[in-house]
Amino acid sequence: MKDIILKFNKNVLKRYEHNLNNGTVFLFNVETEEIWTGNGAADCLLRLIDGKQTLEEIYAYLFPLFDGFDKNELKESFDNIVKSLLSKGFLEGEYVVEQHK
């Protein structure tokens, strides 16, 4: 999954509320009215999704922010978030195709 480039579904709005339960991020699909919620760590990930960076590049920036946490556990947690959001249609992904010389 590391070579996937993620972007938000064009109908999805994002909103982070700092003061709610120590930080809660909401994703809202305007078309289906479906809502997904996550914590502050999820918001850190979502803020980096720009339709340009691969997931590997995002993790390279993100993981150092969670100093003291086990990398494998971090990766598993964030991978689960990404998979969930892809399956529910909040995110869309495109795999990078390697150019062979």
Next chain:
Amino acid sequence: MLLNSISEDDAILLIEKMREYQKDFPARVLIEKMKEEGVKRFYTPYYISWEVTGACNLRCAHCCFAGQEYKSDKDIDSKRAVELANELVDADILKVMLTGGEPFLRKDIFDIIKILKSRNIIIQITSNGTLITEAVTYNLENLFNPNYDYVQISLDGGYAATHDETRGKGCFDKTIAGIKLLVKHNINVTINCVVTVKNLSEMKTLYKLASDLGVKKVTYTRVFNNDNLLPDDNVLFKETTELLKQETKDVPIELRLFTVPELAACKTFNSSTVTNRILSKHLNFDFICHKWEKLHIRKDGDVFLCLHASNNDMASLGNIKSCSMSEILVKRDENILFKPRKIINEKCNKCTFVSLCKAGCPVNAYMKYSDINLPDPVCLC
């Protein structure tokens, strides 16, 4: 003067209709969910109205900027505008209304929209419709989400003569052509009519015209800052009741005709039945207006809690040309106008209608009395 040409039941229905204002806001479900989850005060506003330019190709008599001399060199420059658009994205703003002046006079308007759309922010552009070209529609078609972004076009009458009297000769035809072009390219269009004594009798004609053009909604708005053009409340109630009989599901009507419609109805009918029915629906209230939910960026860069506050320079929270949005928000939290009100004065305490008007506008109260806890000097009672 008592209104006896519509029934009390029709009056109640009309008020219920007015309270539906912005029920079609695409993120309404999200806002309600956040409040259910416990959000009492939004960390950042979720709605920004942004006067992207003061330049306009028209000089309409009823416009809140009428008579003002303004050059676009006071506008936020392109570099700062792009930075600001990115700041709004970072602040998780849900909707931005781009207004002016005339937004399509701004050369970088589509650069701004592109940044806002990178995070799917809901866009509303308010325009006089006279500058809608193929190039404009091409850009909008590529940037807009057809599910919820839209252009709001101003129309001041059902006939050319009425509209052009306000806007200038030839404007009606240009505006209609602009609307047709937008609709042809599947761009959502709504029409806004500022209702005055001059076009009051054409509300129904305008609605039929709008329906035939294929717009998504028609809004009828109260005229502000011009008492000479303000229709009588009695006549407004009657005409609006007649108008609503024409409403179809395909083209809903939105009403913004009274500052406090319930209070207008209570005073107009002077009937204990109407008053009791209205007041019975307002038992729970607080004195906090929408100020945590919105911000208004004026054309010269000064930021205010709302469009109304922007009429008073002293209510400025700072200037976005020299401050970032996060710095403005800190200033907002420290600003006296942002504090909850405690309405404990004798006049409001004895008033039957305080639950309806909520003591009026805190900005007005502060400008007059240097105290947000006193009632709006423009008390409606």
